[in-house]
Each structure stands twice: as C-alpha cells, then as structure tokens.
Amino acid sequence: MAETLPIDRFPELPRDEEGPVFSEPWQAEAFAMTVKLHEAGHFDWSEWVTYISTEIANGAPPDEVDDNAIYYRHWLNALERLVADKGLSSPPELVDRKDAWRRAYENTPHGEPVELTSAG
C-alpha cells in the first residue's frame, strides 16, 4: 500500500528511497492503522496532515531519544486525537486498548512483531 500513499505530504516522515522506515514494529502498526482508517473513509489526508503537524509543533516526548520513536509517538498522539474527535473511539476505550498493547509488548520477545493477540 505504501507506494500509493501520498507520503510526500506527511511532514518529517522518516523514510528512505523505498518508503517509510520504522525502528520498532509498533511504529509500522500505527502507520498501518492510520492507512486503514483513511481507506475506510474516516478522514482525508489533509486532515491527517493538520493533526500530525500539531503534534510535531507540540514538541517531542521527553522519554524517547530515537528519532523514529519520537516521530511515531507524535503519530500515535495524532491518531488518538483524531479518532476521539471523529467519535470513532472514546478516551476510556483508548486507555483499555493501550493497556492491551502494553501487555502484548510485555509478552513479546524482542524483535518479533507485536500483536494484540499476545495481550493474554
């Protein structure tokens, strides 16, 4: 899907000649989730650019040093705000889901893809 995406429009997106680059699986998951929500018609890319730009302007989270991780923390924050503003998910649901993801990470050996089914 990535080659059909308007990735030139995503500000500061970490990428190489083949497309977006990720340093951890969760970053690719966040990216893919956003593409799926777009394909389902929940928002257009200009809206997305507004949300991700706002997060970048808000400054980096203090607990990341890796550039890709910082970028995809912005991405996740933007996605959380967008799904809340669109009424796709309520904040309490997001927290439940975050908890599920945390457990999935803790149950996943380093380097393997993280899946929600690992939440246990």
Next chain:
Amino acid sequence: MAKHDHDHEHTAPPSDPALRVKALESLLLEKGLIDAAALDEIIDTYENKIGPRNGAAVVARAWVDADYKKRLLDDATAAIAELGFSGVQGEDMVVVENLPGLHNMVVCTLCSCYPWPTLGLPPVWYKAAPYRSRAVSDPRSVLDEFGVTLADDVEIRVWDSNAELRYLVLPERPDGTDGMSEDQLAAMVTRDSMIGTGLVQAP
C-alpha cells in the same frame, strides 16, 4: 505468534516513575539547577504544615464572627490572610456560602486547581477523570457517591476553577452547636465540606 517467555528481553519495558524522577532530580542537582535543602523544605511544608485544618479555622471563624464572615465573602483573599493563610495556589480566593436550599461545589475540569493554603494538596479523586468529567454535568450523582443526598428543591452551584481564582465552600453550621468553641467547631469541619462534596455533621 509470540512466545510467552519471561526470560527474554521485553520489547518496551514500561517506564518507572521512581527511576525517572531520581534521574531527573540527580541531573538537576549535579547541574546546580535545584537545591537539595530546598527540596526537603518544600516536602516538609506541604506534607506537614499546610492542610485542611487551615480552611477549617477560616470556616469556624466565619461561623462565630459575623463581621469576619462578611469580610470573607466580600474579599476572601484578604480575610483568609488575616488568619495567616496565603500563597501559592491561594493568591486569589473566592468563598461561596452554603445556605438552606443552596449547595456549592468546586471542581477543576481542565486540571486540578485547588486552594493549597487553606486545603493543602488535593486528594487523588479530585485530580482524576471521573470527578472532573462528571461534577459539571451531573453533580447530584457525584454527591450521591459521597453519601450527600440533597432534597430535589436544593439549588446546586458548581464552580469550575479554570482561571486563577481558587474557590472555598463555606459550609452550613450544623444545628445544635450553639455552645461550642471556635476550636470545637473547627474540629468538625472536613476537607470535603469545603470542596462541597460533604456536609458538616454535628458530633
């Protein structure tokens, strides 16, 4: 499919606030940006010296001294300073009075603004999402959770302290306390009664 194996290195260890604050504190100390003795003094001040007993003294004084009560309702900041309570997060105070048929309650929907000099630091529930979300939209259900049931015809005023004004509720003096001293009265006044999530009960 991932294996469940506790010997492996976790992909993203959850960050531990105790470790993080220790790192931050020691870095700022090493750089001379904070002073170790000041940290101890700050903790001692807010853990041991400032708390809801201060607010209770204000309430008791207002109950026994009509002139003081008038000053308190006209210019709360000055009247509270008369008793020696002022400062951070109490720079600009407003006191709202409960009356028969009228109940006041305070919240900060945007963060956790709270009158520190009179009530100390806020309890966890005051700072958490359930109280902050519901106090403005359904105060009666909130009061129910605190065991406060008001008659249907009691008017409720909710004060959202979104600006720099800090609000203190002056609760109603309970019946049957006529002979009590100011100190005895102060001992009955609870923190929650000054937030508006409680009533003062005669012993």
Next chain:
Amino acid sequence: MAVLSADQVAGLAATGASCRVDEAVAPKFSVGDHVVVRNINPSGHTRLPRYVRGKRGVVDRDHGVFVFPDTNAHIEGEKPQHVYSVRFTPRELWGGDASERDSVYIDMWDDYIDPTE
C-alpha cells in the same frame, strides 16, 4: 536562572505568584451582561473548556485583570484582561431536561466571550 534556596521556600509558599495584573485595563463587560462563549479550537494552550464553547451565560462577577493564558503559555505576552465569573444553566450546557435552576459558574477572560443581542 535563579535557583530556589531552602530559606526562600517559606516565602514562596506564603506569597505565591499571582497572575493578577496591576494594570488599568477597561472591562468589556459588566455584571448582568448576557454573553456567548466563542467557539474556538486553538491548536495551542487555552483555558476555555469545550463544554461551554458556543453557550450562552450571564456575567455574575468581575474578578479584575489577569494574565491571558493562551498567549502566556507560548511566551507571546501577558495580554492582561478582565476575568469574569459567568453563570450557565445546566439546560444551556447539556440540553434536554437538565435543570434550569441549578448553575455552573466558570471564569472567562474577555477574549473568550462576545455580547449577545
């Protein structure tokens, strides 16, 4: 940058750091004025909660002149202006059969509200 010392702690705790500004700024509203809250969605800091945006209320009390948080949070100046306690009915805020008699009071800076006809 100043470093707070232990002997300054009591003074800080007792005097605080008021955001009240001692400046003669004319108020835009008077007690009793009917106002409507601006329906803004700033990307920066604001102390204007969503639940009152676009809602109608009445000015109950003028608290005086304070620093404006929407600019001060971004070091864009203190923009001092009046803050008022504005009264809203639960029916205006939440609709339906919510109470007309109860009220929610919230503090509004001049730049958050407009007059209504």
Next chain:
Amino acid sequence: MNGVHDLGGMHGMGPINPEENEPVFHDEWERRVFAVTIATFGGGNYNVDQFRHGIERMGAANYLSTSYYEHWLHMVETLMIENGSISRDELSAKQAQLAQEAA
C-alpha cells in the same frame, strides 16, 4: 488545544472512589516529583501556563493511564529539555546509569 485533559461533561470515566484517610503522598517518588516541580517552578524555569500546557501535550491514552504526579514528571522533563537546562540524551543516560546501579 483540544485534548483529553478537557474533561468536563465527558462520559464513561467510571466511579470516583474516594480513599479514606488519604495520605498527602502515596510514595516517596511522588514527594520527589512534587519537590522538583516546585523547585524548578520557583526558580523561574517556566510559568504556570507553560506548566499546564506541558501536561496537556501528553498523548490522550498516556494522560488518562498515568497519575497526577506522573503528569508533573512528564511536564518537568519536557520543559527542562525544551529550555535547554538538560538534554534528552543526558536524561536517558542518567536513567540507564541508575537502572544499572539498582540492578
């Protein structure tokens, strides 16, 4: 900004659960966060509106799933990095050093 901190009227946040005889602090790290915050604020490193904005900029799920003093910790880290008092790398190196010493 529109964020999850703006909670007035939001649904589904659950019961309030007040704690009986709640202590001022629940843990030593909360005392330290409180003191470091007041010391850096009192030292003039940021104003009260920057303080609040520093918390509002946390992501929604992160904000709702962490406690009050974790919000303050996030804010002091953020603002002290942004004003150049400390660097992201210094902070992370100090965390790694302390974690190793504790292990």
